[in-house]
Amino acid sequence: MTLLLFLEQVLNGLQSGVMLFLTAAGLTLVFGVMGLINLAHGSLYMIGAFAAAAIAAATGSFTLAIIAALTAAAAAGALVEMVVIRRLYTRDHLDQVLATFALILIFSEATRWVFGSFPLYLDIPDALSGSVRLPGGIEYPRYRLALIAVGLTLAAGLFFLISRTRLGIQIRAGESDREMIAALGVNISKLYTLVFALGAALAGFAGALVGAIQSVQVGMGEPVLILAFVVIVIGGIGSIKGALVGAVLVGLTDTLGGVLLPEALRLFMAPSDAAAVGSALASMLIYLLMAVVLIWRPHGLYGMRA
Amino acid sequence: MNFKSIGAALALAALCTSAGADGHGGKVKVGMITTLSGGGAGLGIDVRDGFMLAVKQANTDALEVVIEDDQRKPEIAVQLADKMIQSEKVDVLTGIIWSNLAMAVVPAATAQGKFYLSPNAGPSALAGKGCHPNYFNVAWQNDNLHEAAGAYAKSEGFKNSFILAPNYPAGQDALTGYKRQYGGALAGEVFTQLGQTDYAAEIAQIRASGADSVFFFLPGGMGISFLKQYADSGVEIPVIGPAFSFDQGILQAVGDAALGVKNTSQWNKDIDNPTNAAFVESFQAEYGRLPSLYASQGFDTANLLLSAMAKADVKDADAFRAALKAAEFDSTRGDFAFGDNHHPIQDIYVREVIQEGDVFTNKIIGTALSAHSDVYAADCNM
Numbered sequence: 001m002t003l004l005l006f007l008e009q010v011l012n013g014l015q016s017g018v019m020l021f022l023t024a025a026g027l028t029l030v031f032g033v034m035g036l037i038n039l040a041h042g043s044l045y046m047i048g049a050f051a052a053a054a055i056a057a058a059t060g061s062f063t064l065a066i067i068a069a070l071t072a073a074a075a076a077g078a079l080v081e082m083v084v085i086r087r088l089y090t091r092d093h094l095d096q097v098l099a100t101f102a103l104i105l106i107f108s109e110a111t112r113w114v115f116g117s118f119p120l121y122l123d124i125p126d127a128l129s130g131s132v133r134l135p136g137g138i139e140y141p142r143y144r145l146a147l148i149a150v151g152l153t154l155a156a157g158l159f160f161l162i163s164r165t166r167l168g169i170q171i172r173a174g175e176s177d178r179e180m181i182a183a184l185g186v187n188i189s190k191l192y193t194l195v196f197a198l199g200a201a202l203a204g205f206a207g208a209l210v211g212a213i214q215s216v217q218v219g220m221g222e223p224v225l226i227l228a229f230v231v232i233v234i235g236g237i238g239s240i241k242g243a244l245v246g247a248v249l250v251g252l253t254d255t256l257g258g259v260l261l262p263e264a265l266r267l268f269m270a271p272s273d274a275a276a277v278g279s280a281l282a283s284m285l286i287y288l289l290m291a292v293v294l295i296w297r298p299h300g301l302y303g304m305r306a
Numbered sequence: 307m308n309f310k311s312i313g314a315a316l317a318l319a320a321l322c323t324s325a326g327a328d329g330h331g332g333k334v335k336v337g338m339i340t341t342l343s344g345g346g347a348g349l350g351i352d353v354r355d356g357f358m359l360a361v362k363q364a365n366t367d368a369l370e371v372v373i374e375d376d377q378r379k380p381e382i383a384v385q386l387a388d389k390m391i392q393s394e395k396v397d398v399l400t401g402i403i404w405s406n407l408a409m410a411v412v413p414a415a416t417a418q419g420k421f422y423l424s425p426n427a428g429p430s431a432l433a434g435k436g437c438h439p440n441y442f443n444v445a446w447q448n449d450n451l452h453e454a455a456g457a458y459a460k461s462e463g464f465k466n467s468f469i470l471a472p473n474y475p476a477g478q479d480a481l482t483g484y485k486r487q488y489g490g491a492l493a494g495e496v497f498t499q500l501g502q503t504d505y506a507a508e509i510a511q512i513r514a515s516g517a518d519s520v521f522f523f524l525p526g527g528m529g530i531s532f533l534k535q536y537a538d539s540g541v542e543i544p545v546i547g548p549a550f551s552f553d554q555g556i557l558q559a560v561g562d563a564a565l566g567v568k569n570t571s572q573w574n575k576d577i578d579n580p581t582n583a584a585f586v587e588s589f590q591a592e593y594g595r596l597p598s599l600y601a602s603q604g605f606d607t608a609n610l611l612l613s614a615m616a617k618a619d620v621k622d623a624d625a626f627r628a629a630l631k632a633a634e635f636d637s638t639r640g641d642f643a644f645g646d647n648h649h650p651i652q653d654i655y656v657r658e659v660i661q662e663g664d665v666f667t668n669k670i671i672g673t674a675l676s677a678h679s680d681v682y683a684a685d686c687n688m
Binding site for chain 2: 002005008009012013015016108109112117118119120121123124129130131139141143144210212213214215216217218219220223255258259262271272275276278279280282283
């Protein structure tokens with residue numbers, strides 16, 4: 001493998017990492033601030049992608065599609081928070097898992113009922129199609145570069161929001177002592193709805209962006225949800241910084257492991273066996289990473305509760 | 307405890323068969339277990355709609371169909387099969403899309419004396435040593451379309467293919483099938499993860515490999531993702547795949563990215579025979595969409611069953627089996643015959659993705675394999 005190919009794969013890992021971050025950020029915020037395990041977070045990702053595909057098909061505009069994805073996911077998030085999730089904050093995690101699992105089923109079948117069982121079409125905008133030649137001679141798709149840029153910008157924006165704004169102070173305060181900030185006169189239920197809608201909007205945004213290069217179909221959120229949980233466990237639950245570091249680690253491990261392991265095994269195995277064994281091992285790598293991180297730091301890389 | 311309940315079930319089944327004779331004389335009750343919800347629902351819905359279209363056209367009250375959703379889960383498929391055999395008392399089972407579900411259901415069902423007609427899954431285990439007189443596959447053995455892709459690549463003079471498939475049994479069979487007919491060198495062989503949605507890493511490897519052709523087997527959403535990302539990557543190496551990534555249900559979601567891609571299939575809507583023309587027209591009229599190969603398989607399965615019902619009583623298992631084996635029905639594929647292992651002997655075509663108005667679809671551009679059977683038939687003793 002040449003250095004250039006390796007660097008291209010690093011970019012690919014980074015790109016899948018930052019997209020994963022957008023989904024994991026909402027999940028970790030909701031868990032950190034409200035102590036809620038939300039299995040239906042993947043459904044919000046799916047809602048974003050379907051809203052984008054529907055609006056793109058109707059108007060032909062990618063910008064409108066992205067706005068629709070943000071709006072639909074945030075609205076669905078706020079609605080779900082007010083109707084269902086609000087009743088779960090005081091219950092234990094098992095009840096939350098049951099109820100939000102039910103939400104997955106409801107969202108999936110409702111989406112299938114509205115949009116049918118066949119995948120939808122969503123394409124990248126013309127302005128971002130094709131590839132560019134990076135310094136060093138790597139041919140890299142323009143859209144994926146844009147995804148990296150957008151992801152990193154949003155990450156920076158989230159840091160700013162959490163560490164520098166009034167809302168951020170309230171979120172951090174809610175994370176450490178919710179009775180206290182309620183006593184200080186912060187409308188805690190409004191804050192929770194807002195945080196939930198923000199997390200949902202980020203997930204929906206990621207769904208729409210990624211949907212343009214993948215398949216927009218029912219059930220697309222669940223694989224992402226599992227990865228997002230791995231990310232927040234690695235990063236430390238409740239930590240945005242942890243989610244970013246965890247997401248990039250998972251993205252890089254997943255991409256580079258899938259490429260490098262079969263190559264390495266080929267040195268002493270038949271190509272066909274090396275491909276099969278390497279791929280099987282590669283699919284375990286992120287879970288190994290999670291196990292190693294947890295042995296080293298039982299609360300994750302940036303976990304706050306020791 | 308399991309053995310006891312199986313024993314009890316067998317005893318019950320035996321009782322039912324003897325009592326069933328006056329229950330429904332010349333009638334046949336079919337249990338269809340297929341995937342109607344979740345990510346893979348498009349395939350099951352097409353099989354069901356194709357099957358029910360043939361049933362509707364036959365306009366007979368001798369055929370009763372019970373349909374259940376397996377949610378693509380083997381344990382649910384097994385429960386449904388038990389329920390259909392024990393309490394619904396079906397004579398024939400059909401409908402399963404996925405090979406892992408078929409492996410969980412078919413051997414037990416045929417061992418209890420039920421007939422199973424497969425409208426899709428054709429795992430090698432059921433075509434070779436595990437073949438059964440009561441098991442008929444109306445679609446293809448799993449390797450067939452991949453073998454055809456290999457044969458096509460060879461005939462086109464490709465000598466350095468990059469091949470990829472998900473790392474699960476059907477994916478491994480796909481690459482084996484391709485290599486069996488292809489015979490050239492490999493620029494690379496990659497197993498992706500099942501359900502993988504991002505193929506940037508594989509596409510970078512393809513670009514760097516110096517391949518002259520790419521063969522991929524990535525069914526459903528995986529194929530949509532791969533084709534869109536491949537088209538956007540600017541890699542120009544020609545792509546070949548089996549029909550599973552190019553069926554009517556998903557082509558619209560791939561869009562321009564699939565145009566011109568060659569794929570192999572045992573069926574297409576432009577196969578020139580009256581049965582097929584009538585099928586395509588009536589399917590469109592009934593459901594408002596073009597049929598896929600899965601729909602054609604469901605339609606053929608129902609017509610095979612109806613042809614056997616016309617000749618024999620399902621209670622006379624030997625006569626009914628012989629009637630099924632004869633396969634005297636008008637297939638949408640034209641000539642259709644079963645080999646000795648009850649799998650099809652059929653032509654497999656090369657199709658190209660084209661655009662007709664707003665709709666993306668396929669047209670046949672050649673025949674990859676003629677009167678093709680499968681390599682496992684030799685291992686089948688029955």
